[in-house]
Amino acid sequence: MQTYDNIINGKPLASTETFESYNPATSEVLGLVARSTDVQIGQAIAAARKAQPAWAALPDANRREYLVKAAAVLEENAAYLAELVTREQGKPLTGPGSQFEIQACVDWTNVPADLELPVEVVFEDETRRDELHRKPLGVIAAIAPWNWPLLIATWQIMPSIRAGNTVVIKPSEYTPIGTLEMVRLISKVLPEGVINTVSGDGTVGRRLCENPDIDKIMFTGSAATGKKIIQASSENLARLTLELGGNDPAIVLPDADPAAIAEGLFWGAFINQGQTCACAKRLYVHEDIHDAVVAKLKGLAEAMPMGNGLNDGIVLGPVQNRRQLDIVSRLTEDAKARGATIVCGGNSIDGPGNFFPVTLVTDIENDAPLVQEEQFGPVLPVIRYSNTDDAIGMANEGDTGLGASVWSSDTEKAAAVAGRLDAGTVWINRHGVIHPMVPFGGAKKSGFGLEFGIEGLKALTQPQIISISKAEAA
Template sequence: MSDPTPALTDPAVDGDAPADATGASSAQEEDALLDRVRPVAGGGRDIKDAATRQVIGRAPEQSVAELDDAVARAKAAQPAWEALGHEERSRLLLAAADRIDASAEALARIVSREQGKPLNGPGARFEAGGCAAWLRTAAATVLEPEVVVDDGEVHAELIYKAVGVVGAIGPWNWPMLIAVWQIAPALRMGNTVVVKPSEYTPLSVLALLSVINEVLPADVLIGVAGGRELGARLASHPDIDKVMFTGSTATGRKIIESSAGNLARLTLELGGNDAGIVLPDADPQAIAEGLFWGAFINTGQTCAALKRLYVHDSIYEDVVSALGQLAEQVPMGVGLDEENVLGPLQNEQQFDIVSRLVEDAKRNGGRVVAGGSPAAELGELFYRTTIVADVADGVALVDEEQFGPALPVIRYSDVEDAIARANGLEAGLGASVWSSDRDAARKVAQRLQAGTVWINSHGGVHPMIPFGGVKGSGYGLEFGVEGLKAVAVPQVING
């Protein structure tokens, strides 16, 4: 799980599906998981397959009163959960990871249908596997007391204790994986967690929670599904001690305002508009697949995807041509079809955003090298994989986060200008530098205003490497030791 942008020849992308991937057993287990999360007393709302627009299940629509009850139950359960100690909590997280592995194909099918990402490539099976990997890493990561002074007269240690109740508010693009990014460290440190999934993709998250809860004590991990009013209440709830949110910068600002009342600690992973800079010594053919998957993983619906690409004038046309060829070749379609590795936009709102930005780029002189229009023959929310050349800063496709399958490629001649333009927007989640000279790339990377800068790749995450944004992309770190500290309260023992 160290890199979500594998080459098309990587076995993780092209490997055979499990033997029963299209058989009755997988479908039956999928139905059984969906039955677990269906509203027990009627009500709720239909959730549609992103690709086919057919109803795949019903999700609960819970009230603010039900959320309040969930928080109260989580608060009551927290002291006993913390008292189990790190070793026992880690054992249970490892058991939960085993349960996820056992249900991985059914979970992958649910998230493929609900979110739209195909089973293969860096898609739904990848996401299900990542959930288990992040749980295991959180269980195995050691957070030792830190001796800050020991001079013979004073001995002071810094230790980390549970915060209390964590409110986890997730997005729709990687619904299960990002939920686990929030859940795993929080549980590991002795917190209880109330999860509010996106109203667009609740089924996969609720199914995942039901699998994890097969091994956890009651009320340690609770999911509450519903509209945005639940997220607002969770962020401002007086008994929530920590809020973890992944989503838009605008919503992140509202959560900051809400937290003024309860003084909840925050980890915010907000919107990104990641820039990539291709230096003149790069080999266009060698970097083409890395650029492509950096931009188009999950059909571009990834916060830390490559969203604007600055290419030196001397190799500009070669890079544009290589990207255009890949965009035309990589198969797109319904996620349950084994050959596809790109899918639809997840929802109508995002489809409209991508369409608007591409049309605006055309009006402003953008040259469509590949794609550039809806793929209506595939389904309602499909948009062709799109490369737009000859655009510049100030065009909406460059300045706004498209969060979809459309990459603007911007020409530059002076690297100082490229750095300034890359740093010119509010977003600061990720960035990348592409070069045959790693030392030269590192010098450029250190000048980019982003939480993570990748060299000759883009968007790869690892459960032990801290991840977080700067500027309008939020604050706080996830993953590894720093991720455990982020869901804990530091305490100094002096004496």
Template sequence: MTAFAMTIDGQPITPSETFDVINPATGGLAGKCPAGSAEDVNAAVAAAKAAFDEWSQQSDETRRQACRDMARVLGENAEELARLLTTEQGKPLGGLGSRFELGGCQAWAANTAELELPVEVVKDDNEGRIEIHRKPLGVVASITPWNWPLMIAIWHIAPAIRAGNTVVIKPSPYTPLSTLRMVEILNTVLPAGVLNAVTGPDSIGPVLTSHPDVAKVTFTGSTETGKKVMANAAGTLKRLTLELGGNDAGIVLPDTDPKQVAEGIFWGAFINSGQTCACMKRLYVHDSIYDEVCTALVDFASRIPMGDGMDENNVLGPVQNAMQFEKVRELVEDAKANGARVLLGGEAPQGDGYFYPITLLADVTDGMRIVDEEQFGPVLPIIRYTDVEDALTRANSSSMGLGGSVWSKNIDDAAALALRLESGSAWVNSHGGLHPNAPFGGVKQSGIGTEFGVDGLKEFTAIQTLHR
């Protein structure tokens, strides 16, 4: 079995203690991960702090080239990383799975390389000149989740390094192996100490997020954990970017052709087996086409194969871990007990792995847990409405506000309604698509700060105003 190591100051570190990482498709062992300690976190932060002095002074072109080099080596090692990712995360190799994720890693690193933060001149006259300079912050702590572990890591790492910061990353203990290997690969093109990785139980996370030598924390994960990260960072007033949970709503307007939108709605809800913060988690459908939309979704979804991601024929994989599997099962059972009608799925099969079938639920109402809570799995509740304004009110009733979508033949009307959604991102006739140059972030309890593009890059800098 492959031996995995943490990376601190460019060197492999292998603590004597390890923990098991489970393959969610089989229930077997994906690998053994180093169990780092608070001392390892301190060493990684010290290495990053020491490297920051020199890295922050490097030219803009040097940092730009570093991101280009990261994109290149990610491409050169994409198949190895994709297979490791599938083994520990469960998503299929093909389709919108692990190879797709590695493609996203390359695209974001390459795009970040070309971003620029020029000096802004706000005044230049006979009274003087005022310039706005953007400077790196210092050590950035990156805490990443288990659903898109590599792509989200690059979302954190690339802009931090491009802006002149150094990084210590701690991946989820459910999916640490691919991140460890990726950091090892990236260290072949980065100076020692610029990018460090520590792994271990959740208990070492607060050591990192409260560390006095960490200038910024960027975290992607659940809202409840995000609140804890924020509390840990408060003692030293660290900068924060928090991309947290979502309970995204889609609204299907009465002029929509159910057969034309079924595929788009399906992938908006079920990409990565529904384990995506910006997946559609609630679908509001006008009463006049409700039954037709349900039929069209069942027809499309019933043809999607689910199974072990190493089988190239499978399109969706398992729920990633036992805890999440039980939450999905519990929410579906609660919905069934409260009158939901199962159109497809609804019962976990016997056998190995954390497979929960594609599940479509009709006759669901607001107030059911499956609507009010983020299920984060392969389940879509379909909710009937008769008045568009009422549907909008219900869509906006969530404490979360990551994304939302409107579906209609009339693009202008749909866009006007989408702009009234209380969400950081809104889509028309699609859901969840992201672009490296399009700012991404949540409102309400879906997060703080912005990722991607120039706006996301600015989050890794401090403003210094120069009067001369």
């Protein structure tokens, strides 16, 4: 059985300890993965620290050229990497699945390569000129999740190195192979030490975050883990960008056309089997069109083939791991016990894989755990409302605020509602549609810091003011 090693200073590094990675559709073991020791974590950080000054000293145009080379490597290896993602994460190859994820990796590599970060003149008069320059921070610790294991790793890596930083990335212990293989491939076209990896469980992540040579931490994942990262970073006062998930509401106004919005709503909720931070996870539908919207969604749910994503025609895969499957099952069973109606789905599917069908739940109160907790799976509670103010109030309940959406035939009316929602991004007549040039980040306890575009790139730099006197030298 193949063992997947870490990449440190451009070379593979084996470990005396390994762990297994599984296929969530079949439960088969895919391979063994090196478990980083404390010594190896230190070696990875030291390699990044050693490489960073020379990398930062390169002309900006040269670093941008390296990113273009990395994007080409991703293109050349797209089929190989997509199959790894399907085997390890579970999303199907086609549709909004693994091939989509790898192409997005290419796009999120090329865009930072195109961005400009010019010197800004922040003040000037007859006596002085004050310029804002942007310098790299140093060594970035990146901790990637299991739901989009290559794409989110790309979000963390590429802007970081574009800005002149070096990176040590830890993939999720549930999906390490694809991320390790992506780094192995792109490291071949980068100078040694620019990207390094460590792998293992949360202990490895904690050791990485608390190291005094880490200058910034980027993390996407749960709020509980985010709090642990904040505690660990108190040792080194590292800067933080934390995307801590959400429980995104979608509000359907009474003038919406159920047939026109059904497909957008469906994929806004169930892309990647609902395992996306910015998926719609609770749906508020006006009573006038509630039944029609639910009927359209039910028709789509029952028509979508689910199974092993390597098979032809499959568009929905498994829940990635048993722990998450248990959460989805628990919340669904609680809804049943409260008297909610299961419109379709409702029970995990027997077999070796972690399959749970698309499940629509109606006749449920807003205070039910299925509504108030982020289920992060293929279950959508649908709450009937009669007054828009009430819908907005329910949507704003809770302590998360990553995304939200409003659906209406009247864009101006939808925009007025959108402005009243507590979320970092509010989409109108779509949900979760991100773009590499559009800043993305959460409100409330969905984290802090921005990613993507110019704002995301700036977040990976240290501003430096150079103040120039115009007075003649004495």
